[in-house]
Amino acid sequence: MAPAFLLAAILVLLLPAVQRSLQNWLKQRPLFLFVIPALLSAAFLATAAALDAFSLPLAGLILAYTFVPAAGAYLVRHSVPPTWMDFAVVALLWFPIEFSAGQQWVPKPARSTLHLAAYGVSILLGLSIFLLFRRLAGMKYNLPRSGRDLVNLLLGFAACAPILIALGRGIGFLPPIHWPAQPGVARIGSQYLIILAATALPEEILFRGLIQNCIAQRFGTSMTTLLISAFIFGCAHLDNGP
Numbered sequence: 001m002a003p004a005f006l007l008a009a010i011l012v013l014l015l016p017a018v019q020r021s022l023q024n025w026l027k028q029r030p031l032f033l034f035v036i037p038a039l040l041s042a043a044f045l046a047t048a049a050a051l052d053a054f055s056l057p058l059a060g061l062i063l064a065y066t067f068v069p070a071a072g073a074y075l076v077r078h079s080v081p082p083t084w085m086d087f088a089v090v091a092l093l094w095f096p097i098e099f100s101a102g103q104q105w106v107p108k109p110a111r112s113t114l115h116l117a118a119y120g121v122s123i124l125l126g127l128s129i130f131l132l133f134r135r136l137a138g139m140k141y142n143l144p145r146s147g148r149d150l151v152n153l154l155l156g157f158a159a160c161a162p163i164l165i166a167l168g169r170g171i172g173f174l175p176p177i178h179w180p181a182q183p184g185v186a187r188i189g190s191q192y193l194i195i196l197a198a199t200a201l202p203e204e205i206l207f208r209g210l211i212q213n214c215i216a217q218r219f220g221t222s223m224t225t226l227l228i229s230a231f232i233f234g235c236a237h238l239d240n241g242p
Contacts, residue, residue, distance in 0.1 A: 002047035006120025022132045036128045037066030040121045047117045051110035058105045073129045081134045082214040090210050139209040207233045
């Protein structure tokens with residue numbers, strides 16, 4: 001249930017009224033930032049306990065994972081983001097998930113669910129720190145605001161899909177086009193939602209909302225900063241096979 005609860009909280013933050021309310025709350029009570037890692041850690045560890053995967057090393061890891069980035073953000077709360085500490089906080093949120101830190105303490109049957117829970121914790125903590133507490137400009141974490149947003153989406157897809165599909169097939173990253181092994185609206189719909197929640201949404205928030213945005217905010221928007229962001233995005237996928 002924790003992954004579903006975390007996803008619901010992530011989606012609720014798309015609402016401008018919710019964002020403004022929580023931003024004002026944290027501005028008036030900055031120490032309350034540490035309530036968020038406490039709640040996220042509790043949700044993760046409750047899920048681990050329900051799966052018979054709770055252990056003291058795992059508890060220590062998740063507490064460090066949630067509280068250390070929050071502490072880093074709190075230290076620079078009076079500075080305009082992004083500072084070098086903000087870049088460090090992004091790394092602290094990203095690298096432990098990227099390299100599956102602590103998986104040796106998780107029984108194999110529980111790894112899939114706890115991996116999803118860890119993703120939810122990471123996204124919600126990142127949004128809490130940068131969207132609500134640091135108020136990082138340019139994150140653009142909002143619902144579509146006009147029909148033009150949908151048009152831009154379709155134009156971008158039409159321009160990129162043929163190139164990326166051909167390139168993916170050429171280097172062996174994508175398998176040949178095939179019919180789903182388990183066809184059915186429910187099955188395909190559930191897989192779509194899983195990919196959306198566990199891959200697309202986290203990557204867009206991390207690489208576009210945080211990494212690319214922080215680089216552009218710090219060094220200016222240019223082809224150079226765009227290429228640096230693209231290089232980081234590409235390197236992050238070097239260990240992703242077909």
